[in-house]
Amino acid sequence: MTAVTGHSDTACRKCVPQCRHRTPGSLLFCRKHTTTRDSGTKQTKDSFTNAQLLGGHRSSRVPRHELRNVLEGNMDANNRVAIIGAGPVGLTAALGLAQRGVPCVIYESLRTIPREQRGAAFHPPTLEMLHKLGVGKPLMQMGLRVSTWQMRDRVDGVYAEFDLGLLADVTDFPFRFHLPQHYLSAILLDELRRRPNVEIRFGETLESIEPEADSVRLVFATAGGPRETTAPWVVGADGAHSTVRKNAGFSFHGFTWQEKFLVTNVCNPLETLGYTGTTYVSDPDAWAVVLKLYDEQRDDLWRVAMPAAADIEDSVLLEPESVQRRLRETLGSEMPFSLAYSGTYRVHQRVADSFVKGRVILAGDAAHINNPIGGFGLNGGVHDACNLAPRLADVWHGRTGSEALHLYSRQRRTVALEVVQKNSIRNKKLMDERDPEARRRNQQVLRSISLDPEKSREYLMETSMLSAVVSAEQIR
Numbered sequence: 422m423t424a425v426t427g428h429s430d431t432a433c434r435k436c437v438p439q440c441r442h443r444t445p446g447s448l449l450f451c452r453k454h455t456t457t458r459d460s461g462t463k464q465t466k467d468s469f470t471n472a473q474l475l476g477g478h479r480s481s482r483v484p485r486h487e488l489r490n491v492l493e494g495n496m497d498a499n500n501r502v503a504i505i506g507a508g509p510v511g512l513t514a515a516l517g518l519a520q521r522g523v524p525c526v527i528y529e530s531l532r533t534i535p536r537e538q539r540g541a542a543f544h545p546p547t548l549e550m551l552h553k554l555g556v557g558k559p560l561m562q563m564g565l566r567v568s569t570w571q572m573r574d575r576v577d578g579v580y581a582e583f584d585l586g587l588l589a590d591v592t593d594f595p596f597r598f599h600l601p602q603h604y605l606s607a608i609l610l611d612e613l614r615r616r617p618n619v620e621i622r623f624g625e626t627l628e629s630i631e632p633e634a635d636s637v638r639l640v641f642a643t644a645g646g647p648r649e650t651t652a653p654w655v656v657g658a659d660g661a662h663s664t665v666r667k668n669a670g671f672s673f674h675g676f677t678w679q680e681k682f683l684v685t686n687v688c689n690p691l692e693t694l695g696y697t698g699t700t701y702v703s704d705p706d707a708w709a710v711v712l713k714l715y716d717e718q719r720d721d722l723w724r725v726a727m728p729a730a731a732d733i734e735d736s737v738l739l740e741p742e743s744v745q746r747r748l749r750e751t752l753g754s755e756m757p758f759s760l761a762y763s764g765t766y767r768v769h770q771r772v773a774d775s776f777v778k779g780r781v782i783l784a785g786d787a788a789h790i791n792n793p794i795g796g797f798g799l800n801g802g803v804h805d806a807c808n809l810a811p812r813l814a815d816v817w818h819g820r821t822g823s824e825a826l827h828l829y830s831r832q833r834r835t836v837a838l839e840v841v842q843k844n845s846i847r848n849k850k851l852m853d854e855r856d857p858e859a860r861r862r863n864q865q866v867l868r869s870i871s872l873d874p875e876k877s878r879e880y881l882m883e884t885s886m887l888s889a890v891v892s893a894e895q896i897r
Protein backbone atom coordinates (compact mmCIF):
# COMPACT_ATOMS: atom_id res chain seq x y z
CA MET A 422 0.00 0.00 0.00
CA THR A 423 1.12 3.48 -0.71
CA ALA A 424 -0.52 5.20 2.25
CA VAL A 425 -0.59 8.94 1.99
CA THR A 426 -1.23 9.99 5.55
CA GLY A 427 1.64 10.65 7.91
CA HIS A 428 4.20 11.55 5.23
CA SER A 429 5.39 14.94 4.17
CA ASP A 430 4.23 16.10 0.75
CA THR A 431 7.65 15.75 -0.77
CA ALA A 432 8.98 12.71 1.09
CA CYS A 433 9.86 9.54 -0.78
CA ARG A 434 7.74 6.70 0.61
CA LYS A 435 10.70 4.39 0.93
CA CYS A 436 13.02 6.81 2.69
CA VAL A 437 10.47 8.24 5.10
CA PRO A 438 10.38 10.24 7.20
CA GLN A 439 13.31 12.48 6.21
CA CYS A 440 13.82 12.14 2.46
CA ARG A 441 13.00 15.28 0.46
CA HIS A 442 14.27 14.03 -2.86
CA ARG A 443 11.20 12.79 -4.60
CA THR A 444 11.77 12.41 -8.36
CA PRO A 445 10.19 15.34 -10.22
CA GLY A 446 6.77 14.22 -11.36
CA SER A 447 6.71 11.11 -9.16
CA LEU A 448 3.88 10.90 -6.67
CA LEU A 449 5.61 8.66 -4.19
CA PHE A 450 9.30 7.96 -4.62
CA CYS A 451 12.75 9.46 -4.91
CA ARG A 452 15.00 8.66 -7.87
CA LYS A 453 16.91 6.06 -5.87
CA HIS A 454 13.72 4.07 -5.38
CA THR A 455 12.18 4.21 -8.80
CA THR A 456 14.64 1.92 -10.59
CA THR A 457 17.35 -0.18 -9.03
CA ARG A 458 20.16 -1.88 -10.85
CA ASP A 459 20.88 -5.33 -9.50
CA SER A 460 23.75 -5.18 -7.08
CA GLY A 461 24.81 -8.79 -7.69
CA THR A 462 27.70 -9.89 -9.85
CA LYS A 463 27.27 -8.48 -13.31
CA GLN A 464 27.20 -11.07 -16.05
CA THR A 465 28.80 -9.63 -19.13
CA LYS A 466 28.27 -10.77 -22.69
CA ASP A 467 31.69 -12.37 -22.43
CA SER A 468 30.34 -14.83 -19.90
CA PHE A 469 28.67 -16.47 -22.87
CA THR A 470 30.74 -17.26 -25.86
CA ASN A 471 29.71 -15.23 -28.88
CA ALA A 472 28.65 -18.42 -30.57
CA GLN A 473 26.32 -19.18 -27.67
CA LEU A 474 24.75 -15.76 -27.89
CA LEU A 475 24.38 -16.14 -31.60
CA GLY A 476 23.14 -19.68 -31.40
CA GLY A 477 26.02 -21.26 -33.31
CA HIS A 478 26.79 -24.95 -32.84
CA ARG A 479 30.49 -24.74 -32.15
CA SER A 480 30.23 -23.79 -28.49
CA SER A 481 28.20 -26.88 -27.54
CA ARG A 482 29.26 -28.13 -24.12
CA VAL A 483 27.95 -31.61 -24.84
CA PRO A 484 30.97 -33.64 -25.90
CA ARG A 485 30.68 -34.67 -29.53
CA HIS A 486 30.86 -38.41 -28.77
CA GLU A 487 28.02 -38.05 -26.26
CA LEU A 488 25.84 -36.24 -28.76
CA ARG A 489 26.57 -38.88 -31.40
CA ASN A 490 25.55 -41.66 -28.99
CA VAL A 491 22.35 -39.89 -28.24
CA LEU A 492 21.47 -39.37 -31.84
CA GLU A 493 22.70 -42.62 -33.26
CA GLY A 494 21.96 -45.20 -30.65
CA ASN A 495 20.79 -44.50 -27.15
CA MET A 496 17.91 -42.30 -28.14
CA ASP A 497 15.33 -43.20 -30.73
CA ALA A 498 15.42 -40.23 -33.11
CA ASN A 499 11.74 -40.72 -33.90
CA ASN A 500 10.68 -40.78 -30.27
CA ARG A 501 11.76 -37.25 -29.46
CA VAL A 502 9.37 -34.37 -28.85
CA ALA A 503 9.80 -31.93 -31.73
CA ILE A 504 9.76 -28.29 -30.70
CA ILE A 505 9.38 -25.82 -33.53
CA GLY A 506 10.96 -22.43 -32.75
CA ALA A 507 13.93 -21.48 -30.55
CA GLY A 508 12.28 -18.35 -29.15
CA PRO A 509 12.01 -17.98 -25.37
CA VAL A 510 8.92 -20.21 -25.25
CA GLY A 511 10.30 -23.13 -27.28
CA LEU A 512 13.56 -23.08 -25.32
CA THR A 513 11.76 -22.94 -21.95
CA ALA A 514 9.52 -25.86 -22.93
CA ALA A 515 12.56 -27.84 -24.11
CA LEU A 516 14.42 -27.34 -20.83
CA GLY A 517 11.35 -28.28 -18.78
CA LEU A 518 10.99 -31.49 -20.82
CA ALA A 519 14.70 -32.36 -20.85
CA GLN A 520 14.90 -31.98 -17.06
CA ARG A 521 12.11 -34.56 -16.81
CA GLY A 522 13.95 -37.07 -18.95
CA VAL A 523 12.11 -36.38 -22.21
CA PRO A 524 14.37 -36.25 -25.29
CA CYS A 525 13.66 -33.26 -27.53
CA VAL A 526 14.78 -31.79 -30.80
CA ILE A 527 14.37 -28.05 -31.41
CA TYR A 528 14.09 -26.76 -34.97
CA GLU A 529 14.76 -23.09 -35.65
CA SER A 530 14.66 -21.48 -39.07
CA LEU A 531 17.22 -18.80 -38.20
CA ARG A 532 20.93 -19.59 -37.84
CA THR A 533 21.02 -17.79 -34.49
CA ILE A 534 18.81 -16.95 -31.55
CA PRO A 535 16.65 -13.99 -32.58
CA ARG A 536 17.99 -10.76 -31.03
CA GLU A 537 15.21 -8.41 -32.11
CA GLN A 538 13.91 -5.53 -29.99
CA ARG A 539 11.00 -7.33 -28.38
CA GLY A 540 9.84 -8.33 -24.91
CA ALA A 541 11.93 -6.78 -22.18
CA ALA A 542 9.81 -6.93 -19.00
CA PHE A 543 9.45 -9.99 -16.77
CA HIS A 544 6.68 -10.20 -14.15
CA PRO A 545 7.06 -11.81 -10.69
CA PRO A 546 5.48 -15.23 -11.46
CA THR A 547 7.67 -15.61 -14.55
CA LEU A 548 10.76 -15.02 -12.42
CA GLU A 549 9.50 -17.64 -9.96
CA MET A 550 9.05 -20.17 -12.78
CA LEU A 551 12.47 -19.43 -14.27
CA HIS A 552 14.07 -19.91 -10.85
CA LYS A 553 12.35 -23.30 -10.51
CA LEU A 554 13.73 -24.17 -13.92
CA GLY A 555 17.22 -23.30 -12.65
CA VAL A 556 17.90 -20.30 -14.91
CA GLY A 557 16.70 -17.50 -12.63
CA LYS A 558 20.06 -16.90 -10.97
CA PRO A 559 22.13 -16.25 -14.11
CA LEU A 560 19.27 -14.23 -15.56
CA MET A 561 19.08 -11.95 -12.57
CA GLN A 562 22.80 -11.26 -12.53
CA MET A 563 21.85 -8.84 -15.28
CA GLY A 564 18.85 -6.58 -15.73
CA LEU A 565 17.02 -3.88 -13.85
CA ARG A 566 14.61 -4.31 -10.96
CA VAL A 567 11.79 -1.83 -11.26
CA SER A 568 9.62 -1.76 -8.20
CA THR A 569 7.31 1.13 -9.03
CA TRP A 570 5.37 1.96 -12.11
CA GLN A 571 3.63 5.09 -13.03
CA MET A 572 0.57 6.23 -14.96
CA ARG A 573 0.58 9.69 -16.48
CA ASP A 574 -1.66 11.86 -18.52
CA ARG A 575 0.52 13.37 -21.25
CA VAL A 576 -0.81 16.85 -20.50
CA ASP A 577 -1.73 16.75 -16.78
CA GLY A 578 1.12 14.58 -15.50
CA VAL A 579 1.23 11.64 -13.06
CA TYR A 580 -2.16 10.42 -11.84
CA ALA A 581 -1.25 7.10 -10.21
CA GLU A 582 1.79 5.20 -9.03
CA PHE A 583 2.01 1.57 -7.94
CA ASP A 584 4.57 -0.06 -5.69
CA LEU A 585 5.14 -3.76 -6.36
CA GLY A 586 6.81 -3.90 -2.93
CA LEU A 587 3.25 -4.38 -1.65
CA LEU A 588 3.48 -7.96 -2.93
CA ALA A 589 6.61 -8.80 -0.94
CA ASP A 590 4.63 -11.24 1.23
CA VAL A 591 3.38 -13.26 -1.77
CA THR A 592 6.41 -13.34 -4.06
CA ASP A 593 10.19 -13.38 -3.73
CA PHE A 594 10.30 -11.00 -6.70
CA PRO A 595 8.17 -7.93 -5.87
CA PHE A 596 9.28 -5.93 -8.91
CA ARG A 597 9.28 -5.95 -12.69
CA PHE A 598 12.52 -7.18 -14.11
CA HIS A 599 13.72 -5.44 -17.27
CA LEU A 600 15.99 -7.41 -19.57
CA PRO A 601 15.70 -7.99 -23.34
CA GLN A 602 14.29 -11.46 -23.93
CA HIS A 603 17.26 -12.66 -26.01
CA TYR A 604 19.34 -12.78 -22.80
CA LEU A 605 16.90 -15.36 -21.46
CA SER A 606 17.15 -17.29 -24.73
CA ALA A 607 20.98 -17.29 -24.50
CA ILE A 608 20.88 -18.66 -20.93
CA LEU A 609 18.33 -21.34 -21.85
CA LEU A 610 20.39 -22.34 -24.87
CA ASP A 611 23.47 -22.61 -22.69
CA GLU A 612 21.57 -24.94 -20.32
CA LEU A 613 20.15 -27.01 -23.17
CA ARG A 614 23.59 -27.53 -24.69
CA ARG A 615 24.68 -29.34 -21.52
CA ARG A 616 21.89 -31.89 -21.89
CA PRO A 617 22.60 -34.99 -23.94
CA ASN A 618 18.89 -35.59 -24.52
CA VAL A 619 18.43 -32.34 -26.47
CA GLU A 620 19.40 -31.57 -30.05
CA ILE A 621 19.13 -28.06 -31.51
CA ARG A 622 18.90 -27.73 -35.27
CA PHE A 623 19.35 -24.16 -36.51
CA GLY A 624 18.67 -23.25 -40.12
CA GLU A 625 15.76 -25.72 -40.50
CA THR A 626 12.36 -24.29 -41.36
CA LEU A 627 9.22 -26.33 -40.83
CA GLU A 628 7.22 -26.34 -44.05
CA SER A 629 4.41 -28.78 -43.34
CA ILE A 630 3.10 -31.24 -40.81
CA GLU A 631 0.81 -34.20 -41.29
CA PRO A 632 -0.76 -36.25 -38.51
CA GLU A 633 -0.23 -40.04 -38.73
CA ALA A 634 -1.65 -42.81 -36.55
CA ASP A 635 0.80 -42.56 -33.63
CA SER A 636 3.01 -39.71 -34.69
CA VAL A 637 3.29 -36.53 -36.75
CA ARG A 638 5.24 -36.28 -40.01
CA LEU A 639 7.29 -33.10 -40.37
CA VAL A 640 8.88 -31.66 -43.50
CA PHE A 641 11.67 -29.06 -43.21
CA ALA A 642 13.45 -26.84 -45.70
CA THR A 643 17.18 -26.92 -44.97
CA ALA A 644 20.29 -25.64 -46.75
CA GLY A 645 20.85 -29.21 -47.94
CA GLY A 646 17.32 -29.58 -49.34
CA PRO A 647 14.04 -30.86 -47.85
CA ARG A 648 14.24 -33.19 -44.84
CA GLU A 649 11.49 -35.38 -43.40
CA THR A 650 11.13 -36.82 -39.95
CA THR A 651 8.47 -37.96 -37.51
CA ALA A 652 7.83 -37.15 -33.87
CA PRO A 653 5.36 -38.51 -31.31
CA TRP A 654 4.48 -34.96 -30.19
CA VAL A 655 5.02 -31.56 -31.76
CA VAL A 656 5.13 -28.30 -29.81
CA GLY A 657 4.46 -25.30 -32.06
CA ALA A 658 6.41 -22.44 -30.44
CA ASP A 659 7.02 -20.83 -33.81
CA GLY A 660 5.62 -17.40 -33.05
CA ALA A 661 2.77 -15.26 -34.31
CA HIS A 662 2.89 -16.53 -37.92
CA SER A 663 3.09 -20.16 -36.77
CA THR A 664 3.34 -22.73 -39.56
CA VAL A 665 2.35 -25.39 -37.02
CA ARG A 666 -0.87 -23.57 -36.19
CA LYS A 667 -1.79 -23.00 -39.85
CA ASN A 668 -0.88 -26.52 -40.99
CA ALA A 669 -2.59 -28.34 -38.15
CA GLY A 670 -5.88 -26.51 -38.79
CA PHE A 671 -6.18 -24.38 -35.66
CA SER A 672 -8.18 -21.19 -36.12
CA PHE A 673 -6.86 -17.91 -34.75
CA HIS A 674 -9.77 -15.57 -34.13
CA GLY A 675 -9.50 -11.97 -33.04
CA PHE A 676 -8.64 -8.65 -34.62
CA THR A 677 -5.82 -6.37 -35.71
CA TRP A 678 -5.48 -2.84 -34.28
CA GLN A 679 -5.86 -0.19 -36.92
CA GLU A 680 -2.73 1.75 -36.01
CA LYS A 681 0.86 0.50 -36.14
CA PHE A 682 3.16 0.63 -33.13
CA LEU A 683 6.30 2.76 -33.43
CA VAL A 684 9.02 1.36 -31.15
CA THR A 685 12.11 3.42 -30.35
CA ASN A 686 15.11 2.98 -28.07
CA VAL A 687 16.73 6.22 -26.94
CA CYS A 688 19.85 6.95 -24.89
CA ASN A 689 18.72 9.85 -22.70
CA PRO A 690 18.30 10.12 -18.91
CA LEU A 691 14.48 10.13 -18.87
CA GLU A 692 14.50 9.98 -15.05
CA THR A 693 15.25 13.70 -15.23
CA LEU A 694 11.81 14.15 -16.81
CA GLY A 695 10.24 12.24 -13.91
CA TYR A 696 9.76 8.86 -15.61
CA THR A 697 10.01 5.79 -13.39
CA GLY A 698 11.37 2.52 -14.82
CA THR A 699 7.91 1.72 -16.23
CA THR A 700 5.51 4.48 -17.24
CA TYR A 701 2.24 4.39 -19.16
CA VAL A 702 1.37 7.74 -20.74
CA SER A 703 -2.30 8.34 -21.65
CA ASP A 704 -3.30 10.54 -24.56
CA PRO A 705 -5.85 10.09 -27.38
CA ASP A 706 -3.20 10.53 -30.10
CA ALA A 707 0.21 10.50 -28.45
CA TRP A 708 0.01 7.80 -25.78
CA ALA A 709 3.18 5.86 -24.97
CA VAL A 710 4.78 3.05 -23.01
CA VAL A 711 8.10 4.19 -21.56
CA LEU A 712 10.45 1.55 -20.12
CA LYS A 713 13.97 1.78 -18.85
CA LEU A 714 16.02 -0.94 -20.58
CA TYR A 715 19.03 -2.86 -19.35
CA ASP A 716 22.26 -2.38 -21.25
CA GLU A 717 25.67 -3.73 -20.29
CA GLN A 718 27.47 -0.58 -21.34
CA ARG A 719 25.24 2.28 -20.31
CA ASP A 720 22.65 3.41 -17.82
CA ASP A 721 20.44 5.66 -19.95
CA LEU A 722 18.77 3.33 -22.45
CA TRP A 723 14.98 3.65 -22.66
CA ARG A 724 12.23 2.14 -24.83
CA VAL A 725 9.45 4.46 -25.95
CA ALA A 726 6.58 2.78 -27.83
CA MET A 727 3.98 5.03 -29.46
CA PRO A 728 1.12 4.71 -31.96
CA ALA A 729 1.70 5.43 -35.66
CA ALA A 730 -0.78 5.93 -38.51
CA ALA A 731 -1.25 2.72 -40.51
CA ASP A 732 -1.57 4.61 -43.81
CA ILE A 733 1.84 6.31 -43.57
CA GLU A 734 4.78 4.44 -45.09
CA ASP A 735 7.43 3.17 -42.68
CA SER A 736 10.08 5.08 -44.60
CA VAL A 737 8.27 8.30 -43.65
CA LEU A 738 7.44 7.30 -40.08
CA LEU A 739 11.02 6.28 -39.42
CA GLU A 740 12.70 9.40 -40.79
CA PRO A 741 14.91 10.57 -37.90
CA GLU A 742 13.37 14.04 -37.78
CA SER A 743 9.86 12.58 -37.74
CA VAL A 744 10.80 10.22 -34.86
CA GLN A 745 12.41 13.11 -32.96
CA ARG A 746 9.24 15.17 -33.36
CA ARG A 747 7.09 12.31 -32.05
CA LEU A 748 9.39 11.80 -29.05
CA ARG A 749 9.42 15.52 -28.21
CA GLU A 750 5.64 15.74 -28.45
CA THR A 751 5.01 12.55 -26.46
CA LEU A 752 7.58 13.02 -23.71
CA GLY A 753 7.00 16.77 -23.42
CA SER A 754 10.63 17.72 -23.74
CA GLU A 755 12.70 19.70 -26.20
CA MET A 756 15.82 17.64 -25.47
CA PRO A 757 17.46 16.13 -28.58
CA PHE A 758 16.92 12.38 -28.40
CA SER A 759 19.80 10.07 -29.10
CA LEU A 760 18.07 7.42 -31.18
CA ALA A 761 19.50 3.90 -30.83
CA TYR A 762 16.69 2.02 -32.62
CA SER A 763 13.36 2.63 -34.31
CA GLY A 764 10.92 0.26 -35.99
CA THR A 765 7.22 -0.28 -36.54
CA TYR A 766 5.00 -3.34 -36.27
CA ARG A 767 1.35 -4.35 -36.53
CA VAL A 768 -0.39 -5.51 -33.39
CA HIS A 769 -3.12 -8.13 -33.11
CA GLN A 770 -5.38 -9.62 -30.44
CA ARG A 771 -5.91 -13.29 -31.29
CA VAL A 772 -6.24 -16.64 -29.51
CA ALA A 773 -6.24 -20.11 -31.09
CA ASP A 774 -9.47 -22.14 -30.81
CA SER A 775 -7.61 -24.77 -28.78
CA PHE A 776 -3.97 -25.19 -27.75
CA VAL A 777 -3.98 -28.95 -28.51
CA LYS A 778 -5.17 -30.94 -31.52
CA GLY A 779 -4.22 -34.61 -31.52
CA ARG A 780 -0.44 -34.75 -31.13
CA VAL A 781 0.12 -31.08 -31.93
CA ILE A 782 0.39 -28.51 -29.14
CA LEU A 783 0.66 -24.72 -29.39
CA ALA A 784 2.45 -22.42 -26.94
CA GLY A 785 3.45 -18.75 -26.74
CA ASP A 786 2.76 -16.36 -29.61
CA ALA A 787 1.76 -19.31 -31.82
CA ALA A 788 -1.25 -19.77 -29.50
CA HIS A 789 -2.09 -16.18 -28.50
CA ILE A 790 -1.00 -12.67 -29.37
CA ASN A 791 -1.84 -9.32 -27.85
CA ASN A 792 -0.70 -5.72 -27.75
CA PRO A 793 2.43 -5.18 -25.63
CA ILE A 794 0.84 -2.75 -23.12
CA GLY A 795 1.20 -4.53 -19.79
CA GLY A 796 3.95 -6.89 -20.96
CA PHE A 797 1.87 -10.08 -21.12
CA GLY A 798 3.15 -11.73 -24.32
CA LEU A 799 6.56 -13.03 -23.33
CA ASN A 800 5.41 -13.70 -19.77
CA GLY A 801 2.27 -15.58 -20.82
CA GLY A 802 4.34 -17.67 -23.24
CA VAL A 803 6.82 -18.70 -20.54
CA HIS A 804 3.84 -19.59 -18.30
CA ASP A 805 2.49 -21.80 -21.12
CA ALA A 806 5.83 -23.60 -21.43
CA CYS A 807 6.12 -24.16 -17.68
CA ASN A 808 2.56 -25.45 -17.46
CA LEU A 809 3.01 -27.71 -20.48
CA ALA A 810 6.37 -29.35 -19.70
CA PRO A 811 5.37 -31.49 -16.67
CA ARG A 812 2.12 -32.60 -18.31
CA LEU A 813 3.73 -33.55 -21.62
CA ALA A 814 6.51 -35.33 -19.71
CA ASP A 815 3.89 -37.42 -17.88
CA VAL A 816 2.24 -38.30 -21.17
CA TRP A 817 5.57 -39.13 -22.86
CA HIS A 818 6.60 -41.42 -19.95
CA GLY A 819 3.18 -43.11 -20.10
CA ARG A 820 2.23 -42.00 -16.59
CA THR A 821 -0.96 -40.37 -17.82
CA GLY A 822 -3.10 -40.10 -20.94
CA SER A 823 -3.39 -37.17 -23.30
CA GLU A 824 -6.18 -35.65 -21.17
CA ALA A 825 -3.34 -33.94 -19.25
CA LEU A 826 -2.65 -31.92 -22.38
CA HIS A 827 -6.28 -30.91 -22.69
CA LEU A 828 -6.07 -29.57 -19.16
CA TYR A 829 -3.04 -27.53 -20.28
CA SER A 830 -5.13 -26.17 -23.14
CA ARG A 831 -8.09 -25.32 -20.90
CA GLN A 832 -5.98 -23.61 -18.25
CA ARG A 833 -3.74 -21.59 -20.51
CA ARG A 834 -6.39 -20.71 -23.09
CA THR A 835 -8.71 -19.45 -20.35
CA VAL A 836 -5.92 -17.21 -19.04
CA ALA A 837 -5.16 -16.01 -22.57
CA LEU A 838 -8.79 -15.05 -23.14
CA GLU A 839 -9.92 -13.87 -19.74
CA VAL A 840 -6.77 -12.25 -18.41
CA VAL A 841 -4.32 -11.42 -21.18
CA GLN A 842 -6.77 -10.37 -23.90
CA LYS A 843 -9.07 -8.59 -21.48
CA ASN A 844 -6.32 -6.68 -19.65
CA SER A 845 -4.22 -5.80 -22.68
CA ILE A 846 -7.29 -4.42 -24.50
CA ARG A 847 -8.37 -2.56 -21.34
CA ASN A 848 -4.86 -1.10 -20.96
CA LYS A 849 -4.83 0.17 -24.51
CA LYS A 850 -8.28 1.73 -24.15
CA LEU A 851 -7.19 3.37 -20.93
CA MET A 852 -4.28 4.95 -22.70
CA ASP A 853 -5.97 6.16 -25.88
CA GLU A 854 -9.46 7.06 -24.57
CA ARG A 855 -10.76 9.95 -26.69
CA ASP A 856 -13.75 11.01 -24.57
CA PRO A 857 -12.37 13.59 -22.06
CA GLU A 858 -15.04 12.74 -19.47
CA ALA A 859 -14.33 8.98 -19.68
CA ARG A 860 -10.59 9.68 -19.55
CA ARG A 861 -10.98 11.79 -16.39
CA ARG A 862 -13.17 9.10 -14.78
CA ASN A 863 -10.68 6.31 -15.64
CA GLN A 864 -7.81 8.30 -14.20
CA GLN A 865 -9.73 9.04 -11.00
CA VAL A 866 -10.53 5.35 -10.54
CA LEU A 867 -6.87 4.38 -10.95
CA ARG A 868 -5.71 7.15 -8.67
CA SER A 869 -8.09 6.00 -5.94
CA ILE A 870 -6.94 2.38 -6.41
CA SER A 871 -3.31 3.48 -6.10
CA LEU A 872 -4.02 5.30 -2.85
CA ASP A 873 -5.89 2.39 -1.24
CA PRO A 874 -3.61 -0.40 0.02
CA GLU A 875 -6.07 -3.26 -0.39
CA LYS A 876 -7.30 -2.23 -3.83
CA SER A 877 -3.77 -1.47 -4.93
CA ARG A 878 -2.64 -4.93 -3.89
CA GLU A 879 -5.47 -6.58 -5.78
CA TYR A 880 -4.68 -4.51 -8.88
CA LEU A 881 -0.98 -5.41 -8.65
CA MET A 882 -1.80 -9.12 -8.25
CA GLU A 883 -3.77 -8.91 -11.49
CA THR A 884 -1.41 -6.74 -13.53
CA SER A 885 1.66 -8.75 -12.47
CA MET A 886 -0.12 -11.97 -13.58
CA LEU A 887 0.11 -13.55 -10.11
CA SER A 888 -3.67 -14.03 -9.84
CA ALA A 889 -3.78 -15.50 -13.37
CA VAL A 890 -1.38 -18.28 -12.40
CA VAL A 891 -3.44 -19.12 -9.30
CA SER A 892 -6.76 -19.04 -11.15
CA ALA A 893 -5.39 -21.20 -14.00
CA GLU A 894 -4.42 -23.89 -11.50
CA GLN A 895 -7.99 -23.99 -10.23
CA ILE A 896 -9.36 -24.93 -13.68
CA ARG A 897 -9.87 -28.68 -13.92
Ligand SMILES: Cc1cc2nc3c(=O)[nH]c(=O)nc-3n(C[C@H](O)[C@H](O)[C@H](O)COP(=O)(O)OP(=O)(O)OC[C@H]3O[C@@H](n4cnc5c(N)ncnc54)[C@H](O)[C@@H]3O)c2cc1C
Nearest residue numbers: 506508510530539540541627659660785786796798799800
Ligand atom coordinates in the same frame (compact mmCIF):
# COMPACT_ATOMS: atom_id res chain seq x y z
C1 LIG B 1 8.11 -4.78 -30.17
C2 LIG B 1 7.65 -5.84 -29.21
C3 LIG B 1 7.72 -5.56 -27.85
C4 LIG B 1 7.31 -6.53 -26.96
N1 LIG B 1 7.38 -6.26 -25.62
C5 LIG B 1 7.00 -7.20 -24.72
C6 LIG B 1 7.17 -7.00 -23.30
O1 LIG B 1 7.66 -5.96 -22.84
N2 LIG B 1 6.78 -8.00 -22.46
C7 LIG B 1 6.24 -9.16 -22.95
O2 LIG B 1 5.85 -10.02 -22.12
N3 LIG B 1 6.13 -9.41 -24.27
C8 LIG B 1 6.50 -8.46 -25.16
N4 LIG B 1 6.41 -8.70 -26.52
C9 LIG B 1 5.94 -10.00 -26.98
C10 LIG B 1 7.05 -11.04 -26.94
O3 LIG B 1 8.20 -10.60 -27.62
C11 LIG B 1 6.54 -12.35 -27.54
O4 LIG B 1 5.34 -12.67 -26.86
C12 LIG B 1 7.55 -13.47 -27.39
O5 LIG B 1 8.66 -13.27 -28.23
C13 LIG B 1 6.90 -14.81 -27.76
O6 LIG B 1 7.88 -15.81 -27.73
P1 LIG B 1 7.72 -17.12 -28.64
O7 LIG B 1 8.89 -17.96 -28.29
O8 LIG B 1 6.34 -17.65 -28.49
O9 LIG B 1 7.80 -16.60 -30.13
P2 LIG B 1 9.00 -15.91 -30.89
O10 LIG B 1 9.83 -15.12 -29.93
O11 LIG B 1 8.38 -15.20 -32.03
O12 LIG B 1 9.88 -17.12 -31.40
C14 LIG B 1 9.43 -17.97 -32.43
C15 LIG B 1 10.64 -18.62 -33.08
O13 LIG B 1 10.18 -19.57 -34.04
C16 LIG B 1 10.99 -19.46 -35.20
N5 LIG B 1 10.18 -19.94 -36.33
C17 LIG B 1 9.10 -19.34 -36.90
N6 LIG B 1 8.60 -20.10 -37.89
C18 LIG B 1 9.38 -21.21 -37.95
C19 LIG B 1 9.36 -22.37 -38.77
N7 LIG B 1 8.43 -22.56 -39.72
N8 LIG B 1 10.31 -23.34 -38.58
C20 LIG B 1 11.26 -23.18 -37.61
N9 LIG B 1 11.33 -22.09 -36.81
C21 LIG B 1 10.39 -21.12 -36.97
C22 LIG B 1 11.31 -17.97 -35.29
O14 LIG B 1 12.47 -17.73 -36.07
C23 LIG B 1 11.51 -17.62 -33.82
O15 LIG B 1 12.85 -17.79 -33.41
C24 LIG B 1 6.80 -7.76 -27.43
C25 LIG B 1 6.74 -8.04 -28.81
C26 LIG B 1 7.15 -7.08 -29.69
C27 LIG B 1 7.07 -7.39 -31.16
